Amino acid sequence: MRSNYLFTSESVSEGHPDKVSDQISDAIVDLFLSKDPEARIACETLTTTQLVVLAGEIRGRGIMDESGNWAPGVREEVEATVRETVKRIGYEQDGFHWETLRFENNLHPQSAHIAQGVDASGNKDEGAGDQGIMFGFACDETPDLMPATLYYSHKILERMAADRHSGAAPFLEPDTKSQVTLRFENGKPAAATAIVVSTQHGKGYDEGDKEAELHAYVKSVVADVLPADLLGDETVYHINPTGSFEIGGPDGDAGLTGRKIIVDTYGGAAPHGGGAFSGKDPTKVDRSAAYITRYLAKNIVAAGLATRCTIQLAYAIGVSKPLSLYVDTHGTGTVGDDAIEAAIGRIEKLGNLTPRGIRTHLGLNKPIYAKTAAYGHFGRKAEGDHFPWERTDLADDLKAALA
Known part of the structure; x- marks a missing residue:
């Protein structure tokens, strides 16, 4: 292991289009597991401008039968769950609005060939759902035993989302990304050399006094989240480095379930097997x-x-x-x-x-x-x-x- 080096991890907020997709998929997992704890679920979500599409395979009592017929009221519950998830995140924009977006439900029964390999039967124990x-x-590196670069990247965005929801930072919109670079000495975090935050914002917060207010706010969040001894003269901030960021979320870029697996796990500090988590029982x-x-x-x-x-x-x-x-x-x-x-x-x-x-x-x-x-x-x-x-x-x- 190297002792002295720079390392970087990123995070994305709940309003990032891929994370919107992940949250919808997992909300559907929760809905179905609440009906049948042994339900089989593989739910993928696509989000784009004013559209959410579900696809995948499911099986479970009180959900869908083998012919693909929904139990009474469940199809409606699925759509309500999708819209409520988007609403909770905070999307009420012309390009993506929880109430007016189009919704497609393409979930269908799980393959019988997969089921026969996974289900327990006779003397056979339940098998793994895939290789x-x-x-x-x-x-x-942190109290929660996580890589520090990812830990602080997450914490910056969690704080910003909390301030957006509470009204403490009304100029923020849901789509945000962060990135933290730390210098390590003797294998331990010694200093933050770069902080990157790109956040969707309200109109006008890309110039003049409003831009200065946004930048000052982000720096205050970083100061609250990172230990003071990591911040100093060598810390360089990149806040909305491209300029304006008013169009964001699924309206600015399509989202898919399972595209942020490194954000979901260890920020690149450890290997990843390649499989995504969200949408799966x-x-x-x-x-x-x-x-x-x-x-x-x-x-x-x-x-x-x-x-x-x-x-x-x-x-x-x-x-x-x-x-x-x-x-x-x-x-x-x-x-x-x-x-x-x-x-x-x-x-x-x-x-x-x-x-x-x-x-x-x-x-x-x-x-x-x-x-x-x-x-x-x-x-x-x-x-x-x-x-x-x-x-x-x-x-x-x-x-x-x-x-």
């Missing part, structure tokens, strides 16, 4: 295995077994047990990585890391996903049923398994 590799990561290991690998990596760091940890799991469609488990503590481990791998295998409550074992341990068959679809799936507070993969309740089990 793939999933990565989890944790490090000690937890039988899809793209989602559930990514959550359990984060859970394992975070607990390894929280237990003091390492200061940095990457974990990989691999699955085959229709096969219940993972094909491989890989642990890398990047030379920071207090015990061998192979010993940690063996310890994980000895913890019975993890259910051998099968899809059902993961869902049971983390309690994933619940409508808990809409909150994940903006500002990252990781580094969030575990509250009630939400973000259970952020708990550090496995630390003692890991220590015991290594004893």
Whole structure:
């Protein structure tokens, strides 16, 4: 590992067109899981000027039958959920308005060939919903054990969105992006060298006193979010560097579910297996295995077994047990990585890391996903049923398994 370097991560707000799509897809996941905890859902969303399109495959009691017939009232609930999601984000613009946008629902029944591989039957345990590799990561750069560059990028946008919703910053519109570059010394954040914020704004906030007000506001948010010792003379700000940003969101650029997977995970500080999360029920290991690998990596760091940890799991469609488990503590481990791998295998409550074992341990068959679809799936507070993969309740089990 290098000790001294610059590293950058970006985030995008809830109003970014791709994130609008992610939030709609996950709102549909929550709607269907609230009706049937064993529902199968793969919901993709396209957003563009005054249009939202849903496509994908679903199956579940009280939702849709095998012939594609909707249960009474559910089709209407789907459209209402879409419009309410757009409204909550804050889009009431001529080019994208929750009430007047056109809506297309192209969801259809799940393939029977996929179902036969995934469902449990006879002596066969439930299999993974697809093949793939999933990565989890944790490090000690922030209190939530996340990469600092991504953590602060998210926090800037969360604060700006809160101010927009509360009316404290009425000149802000929903579509915003941030980027944070930190200089690391001896592997630790030492200084912020560049802060980039591009935010959609009201008319007139691209020149004169109003532009100055916007710039001053952004700098005040950064000062509140980042530790004071990271900001100084070497910090360069790029605030709306292209100038005007009045046309944004799906009106300015089409959005698709699953295009912000690096924003969703670790900001480029760790590998990504390639699969998106939003729009998928937890039988899809793209989602559930990514959550359990984060859970394992975070607990390894929280237990003091390492200061940095990457974990990989691999699955085959229709096969219940993972094909491989890989642990890398990047030379920071207090015990061998192979010993940690063996310890994980000895913890019975993890259910051998099968899809059902993961869902049971983390309690994933619940409508808990809409909150994940903006500002990252990781580094969030575990509250009630939400973000259970952020708990550090496995630390003692890991220590015991290594004893």
